[in-house]
Amino acid sequence: MKKMFRAAIERMAPYTPGEQPAPGQRLIKLNTNENPYPPSPQVRTAIVKAAGASLRLYPPPRADALVNAAARVYRISRDMILAGNGSDELLAMLFRATLARGDKVAYALPTYSLYDTLAAIQEASVAAVPLGAGFTQPLEALAGQRAALTIVCNPNSPCGSLAAPAALDKLARQLQGRLLVIDEAYVDFAASHSLPLLKRHQNVVVLRSFSKSFSLAGLRVGLCFAQRPVIEQLLKVKDSYNLNRLAVTAAAAALEDIGWMRRNVERIKVVRATTESRLRQMGFEVPPSQANFVLARIQGQDMGAVAGGLRRRGILVRHFPKSVFRDALRISIGTPAEMAVLFRTLEGLIRPMAGIDGNIAMAGRVRNRVRQRQPPRDPGLARRAGRARDALSKTIKANEPLKPSV
Numbered sequence: 001m002k003k004m005f006r007a008a009i010e011r012m013a014p015y016t017p018g019e020q021p022a023p024g025q026r027l028i029k030l031n032t033n034e035n036p037y038p039p040s041p042q043v044r045t046a047i048v049k050a051a052g053a054s055l056r057l058y059p060p061p062r063a064d065a066l067v068n069a070a071a072r073v074y075r076i077s078r079d080m081i082l083a084g085n086g087s088d089e090l091l092a093m094l095f096r097a098t099l100a101r102g103d104k105v106a107y108a109l110p111t112y113s114l115y116d117t118l119a120a121i122q123e124a125s126v127a128a129v130p131l132g133a134g135f136t137q138p139l140e141a142l143a144g145q146r147a148a149l150t151i152v153c154n155p156n157s158p159c160g161s162l163a164a165p166a167a168l169d170k171l172a173r174q175l176q177g178r179l180l181v182i183d184e185a186y187v188d189f190a191a192s193h194s195l196p197l198l199k200r201h202q203n204v205v206v207l208r209s210f211s212k213s214f215s216l217a218g219l220r221v222g223l224c225f226a227q228r229p230v231i232e233q234l235l236k237v238k239d240s241y242n243l244n245r246l247a248v249t250a251a252a253a254a255l256e257d258i259g260w261m262r263r264n265v266e267r268i269k270v271v272r273a274t275t276e277s278r279l280r281q282m283g284f285e286v287p288p289s290q291a292n293f294v295l296a297r298i299q300g301q302d303m304g305a306v307a308g309g310l311r312r313r314g315i316l317v318r319h320f321p322k323s324v325f326r327d328a329l330r331i332s333i334g335t336p337a338e339m340a341v342l343f344r345t346l347e348g349l350i351r352p353m354a355g356i357d358g359n360i361a362m363a364g365r366v367r368n369r370v371r372q373r374q375p376p377r378d379p380g381l382a383r384r385a386g387r388a389r390d391a392l393s394k395t396i397k398a399n400e401p402l403k404p405s406v
């Protein structure tokens with residue numbers, strides 16, 4: 001029988017998005033880095049106003065109201081801005097426009113796994129460069145790949161690490177004539193961003209998302225910033241009317257009330273700091289995050305059962321079973337109340353795991369002291385911590401029935 005699809009499509013694995021609860025399902029949702037706070041009230045007003053007779057008409061092809069608002073807020077000329085149906089659509093456009101079969105795309109490993117899916121669709125050749133020590137972006141190694149398309153997810157998912165603008169400036173110079181995409185989906189939670197690079201480099205593209213800091217994941221809006229010649233090529237692969245009328249007007253309203261977003265970001269950063277220290281106290285290794293999530297890791301211990309245990313208790317976090325970080329959980333920052341439930345539940349899950357005469361926190365605390373170049377206070381503690389760690393995988397008990405936590 002004749003095949004109906006390209007061999008590459010039949011071969012490839014689909015992208016697996018994080019679980020979205022069914023309507024009415026009460027779960028604490030810390031798995032897809034949405035914002036726990038609602039969007040600006042001005043967004044609703046704008047949507048209600050736009051939801052009238054004008055819906056008869058196609059939307060403006062270049063999402064003018066949104067692009068104009070972005071030009072004002074970010075002080076960037078309108079012809080350097082392209083709006084997308086989520087930054088995912090902008091990524092898809094970039095892959096489509098730059099990569100033919102066999103062309104090389106380079107990015108760090110692990111990073112946002114949609115890049116793999118988009119590369120597979122294009123039949124591109126992937127240079128996946130492992131992260132450096134301390135979860136740093138392997139920028140020198142990425143430059144060395146001389147790929148047609150290089151992507152730096154900054155801050156990176158799932159570890160939250162941030163490459164400095166000066167380092168990205170150098171990478172853009174090294175890649176001259178080849179496109180460097182800086183995926184800044186989480187950058188509003190970070191200490192620096194890369195928009196200033198646009199003036200200096202013809203090959204830099206910066207992507208932003210409204211799904212995280214602006215609390216608008218349901219709206220599907222992203223922005224692409226680049227010099228005009230890049231935008232002109234991308235326009236050729238864009239769907240004619242890629243954003244709907246409601247999304248254009250609502251995202252413009254969110255930008256006009258950018259203070260609302262910034263206040264929410266500050267609240268999330270406060271909770272992020274307490275989350276990091278609380279998880280470290282429990283014994284997790286937690287790299288400092290510049291995003292609205294944290295990575296909580298216990299090296300060598302598959303966290304699938306813990307993620308399953310949390311799920312059964314009504315808490316969704318992200319576990320990546322096929323990644324080098326299968327020994328970690330990626331936890332989105334929720335409200336203080338949601339995080340309190342998470343801490344309580346997580347503690348309840350990992351304490352019985354450790355068995356023997358202590359808990360997994362002991363193993364983690366020993367490791368954290370070693371990292372800080374301090375010997376364990378009690379040499380016997382290191383031995384016991386090792387035994388606790390060994391017992392961990394044997395004693396995972398995550399099969400209790402679901403108890404909704406809130």
Ligand SMILES: Cc1ncc(COP(=O)(O)O)c(C=O)c1O
Nearest residue numbers: 086087088112157185209211222
């Ligand atoms: C690194 C990264 N880039 C892009 C996106 C996609 O964002 P959007 O919702 O704007 O399509 C995500 C979503 O989780 C992400 O993690």
